[in-house]
Amino acid sequence: MDDARTTNPDLGAVKESIGRYGIWSLALRVEDPARRSELGAAARELEDIGFRAAWVGGGSIRHARTVIEETSHLTVGTSIQRIWDHEATDVAKDFAQLQKDHPDRFLLGLGVGHAGAVEQYHQPYSAMVQYLDALDAGGQPGERRFLAALGPKMLKLARERSIGSFPYMSTTAHTAQARKGLGDDALLAPEVKVVVESDPSRARDVARLHVGPSLTAPNYANSFLRSGFTEEDLADGGSDRLVDSIVVWGDEARIKERLDAFFAAGADHVAVQILTDTPLDRGYKEGGQPLDSQLREGWRRLGQILFS
Numbered sequence: 001m002d003d004a005r006t007t008n009p010d011l012g013a014v015k016e017s018i019g020r021y022g023i024w025s026l027a028l029r030v031e032d033p034a035r036r037s038e039l040g041a042a043a044r045e046l047e048d049i050g051f052r053a054a055w056v057g058g059g060s061i062r063h064a065r066t067v068i069e070e071t072s073h074l075t076v077g078t079s080i081q082r083i084w085d086h087e088a089t090d091v092a093k094d095f096a097q098l099q100k101d102h103p104d105r106f107l108l109g110l111g112v113g114h115a116g117a118v119e120q121y122h123q124p125y126s127a128m129v130q131y132l133d134a135l136d137a138g139g140q141p142g143e144r145r146f147l148a149a150l151g152p153k154m155l156k157l158a159r160e161r162s163i164g165s166f167p168y169m170s171t172t173a174h175t176a177q178a179r180k181g182l183g184d185d186a187l188l189a190p191e192v193k194v195v196v197e198s199d200p201s202r203a204r205d206v207a208r209l210h211v212g213p214s215l216t217a218p219n220y221a222n223s224f225l226r227s228g229f230t231e232e233d234l235a236d237g238g239s240d241r242l243v244d245s246i247v248v249w250g251d252e253a254r255i256k257e258r259l260d261a262f263f264a265a266g267a268d269h270v271a272v273q274i275l276t277d278t279p280l281d282r283g284y285k286e287g288g289q290p291l292d293s294q295l296r297e298g299w300r301r302l303g304q305i306l307f308s
Contacts, residue, residue, distance in 0.1 A: 014143070014163060014187060015268055017075045017104065021259075021306050022053030023299060024079055024191050024271040027291045028067055029059040035291075040070035042291045047071055049303035055079040055166075055191070055271045060086060061094045061108070068102050075104075079166055079191065079271065080111035080148040083131045084120040092138025099144070108140070109166050111148030114217040125153050132161045146187060150174070150223040155181035163187045164268075169211070169220050171245040172265040173227045179266025189269040190262060195249040196274070196301045203249035204240065209279045211246050212237035247275065252305045259306075274298035 023046055030039045046054055053075045056063045064076045081091070091108070098106050110131070112124035128147070135145070147158040149165040155178055158165040164187030167178055175190050182188055193210060197203040214220055215234045224234060224242065233242040248258040262270050276294045 011143075011163065011185065011187065014107075017052065018107075018189070018269050019052035020263070020269060021051060022055055022075075022189075022269060022271045023051050024055040024057055024273040025295070026057035027295055028054055028056045029063045030066065036066065036070070038291050039066065042296060043067050043071050043074065045296065046299060047074055049299060050307040051299075051303070053077065053269070053271070055109070057273070061091065061098060061106070064106055065098055065102075068098070068105050073105075075107065077107035077146075077166070078109040079168070080109040082113045082118065083110055083128060084113065084118050088131050088134030089138055092135050092140040095140045095144070096138075104144075106144070107163070108145040109148060110145060110162075111168075114219050117217070125157070128154070128157060129161075132157075146189070149178070149181075150219055151226075152181055159183060159186050164189070166191065166271070169193075169214060169223070169246055170262070171224075171227060172261045173245070174223060175262050175265040175267050177227070187269070188267050189271055190267050191271045191273055192259065192262060193247045193273045193275050194255060194259075194298075194302065195247055196255065196298050197249050198251045198254075200249075203247070204243050206275050206277060207243050207247035207249065208237040209277070210275050211243060213279075215242075255302075256305055272302060274302060 030036065043054060054067055055077050056067060057079060059078050060081050061078065064078055067074065067076045095108055112128055113121060115121050142161055143163050145162045146164050146166045147154060147162050148168055149155045149158040150167055155165055159182045164182055165178055166189045167174060168191045170190030170192055179188055195203045195206045197206065215238055221234055229242050233239040248255055259270055274295060276298060
């Protein structure tokens with residue numbers, strides 16, 4: 001494969017379709033068909049609040065299709081679909097069918113996960129290149145996919161073979177680094193965690209429920225170390241300095257100011273994950289985070305902050 005960048009003929013149209021803010025949530029990854037009406041009501045509320053994009057945490061094209069079918073105009077993406085879990089030929093076929101049924105409402109987010117968490121994990125960069133080659137052969141267009149890229153090599157690949165990057169566990173410092181790695185002609189849409197809470201102790205307690213277990217994952221740890229954090233920052237659920245860089249919290253003005261800082265650092269779109277008292281690992285183990293009143297109230301409060 002040559003080094004030519006896959007160029008989106010209208011990157012501006014994609015940016016317009018997703019807007020400045022979207023919602024990232026495990027709760028959008030519903031496995032139980034009996035919960036479809038619950039999912040539909042929540043997803044339609046996101047549209048009513050003013051969000052243009054929804055990102056299905058840990059989901060697949062199948063999960064994204066359900067959200068699309070329950071809404072009228074949301075752009076929906078996977079964030080992320082791991083390459084080890086789905087054959088590229090099947091993904092290309094599923095993408096083509098979803099694009100036919102609901103044109104330009106889906107973006108395919110791909111990632112490799114982490115060593116130790118995925119049995120098949122090996123040579124992640126080479127494996128991603130081969131996967132993208134197979135998607136290309138199956139006709140899946142690069143301008144409708146993005147990569148969960150953190151390091152320099154994967155960011156370069158995202159620039160050349162996709163519309164851009166969707167980094168998870170983002171900080172403003174990493175966003176600035178990612179923009180340099182991607183250049184200007186690529187989408188940069190970091191996931192950003194938010195706790196709608198002004199009390200520092202309570203906000204950090206909720207934050208550590210979610211970020212603490214992920215700090216030992218090699219890809220995240222290496223990314224934070226490249227950004228100037230230390231091994232001490234990564235220990236014991238994360239230092240206040242690290243937690244406050246990963247998780248936005250405070251009153252309405254401070255939350256808006258902190259989110260604006262990601263755009264100043266080079267983001268085109270911010271995918272906000274509202275954190276609640278439900279730990280992230282529970283959402284994975286139980287096949288989806290509960291669409292509880294606390295989460296949905298967080299979405300409403302965020303909408304008031306961003307769109308009022």
